[in-house]
Amino acid sequence: MAYKKPESMDECVYFSNRDVGAGSAMVWVFKQECPKCHKALMGKPVDAKTGRAKIRAKEYVCPGCSYSVEKEEYEEGLTAYCEYTCPECKEHGEAETPYKRKSIDGVKTLRFNCQSCSANIDITKKMKEKKKKK
Numbered sequence: 662m663a664y665k666k667p668e669s670m671d672e673c674v675y676f677s678n679r680d681v682g683a684g685s686a687m688v689w690v691f692k693q694e695c696p697k698c699h700k701a702l703m704g705k706p707v708d709a710k711t712g713r714a715k716i717r718a719k720e721y722v723c724p725g726c727s728y729s730v731e732k733e734e735y736e737e738g739l740t741a742y743c744e745y746t747c748p749e750c751k752e753h754g755e756a757e758t759p760y761k762r763k764s765i766d767g768v769k770t771l772r773f774n775c776q777s778c779s780a781n782i783d784i785t786k787k788m789k790e791k792k793k794k795k
C-alpha cells in the first residue's frame with residue numbers, strides 16, 4: 662500500500678528529500694483540512710503585501726473561513742510520511758510517525774523506523790535553517 666504523495670508544496674506543512682547515512686528519505690506532512698468549513702487546507706497566514714506565507718507565524722489559518730488554530734496544536738495532530746531507502750539494509754519502504762519532533766542527542770528529530778530491519782531513520786532539522794537573514 663503506497664502512501665499518497667503530495668503533488669505540490671502547497672499541500673504540505675513540511676517536505677524534505679535528503680540522504681540519511683548510506684540511504685535516503687523523502688518526508689512529507691500534509692496540511693490538514695479546515696475542521697470548520699472542510700473546504701480548504703489550513704496553512705500559515707499569508708502576508709497581504711507579498712502574497713507569501715508567513716513562515717514564522719504562530720498559528721495556522723483557513724484561507725476559506727479564517728478559522729485559526731495554534732501552531733503546536735495543529736502540528737501535533739498531523740502525520741509525517743516517509744518513503745525511504747534504509748541506511749542499514751538498503752530496502753525501500755514506507756513509514757509514518759506523528760509529526761512531533763523528539764529531542765535525540767540534543768537535536769530535534771523526526772524518527773522513523775525501517776519496516777524491514779527496524780533501523781532508525783532520523784530526520785533532523787537542518788542546522789543551516791536556523792541562520793537566515795531577517
Ligand SMILES: [Zn+2]
Pocket residue numbers: 695696697698699700701723724725726727728
Ligand atoms: Zn475553513
Ligand SMILES: [Zn+2]
Pocket residue numbers: 747748749750751752775776777778779780
Ligand atoms: Zn532496514
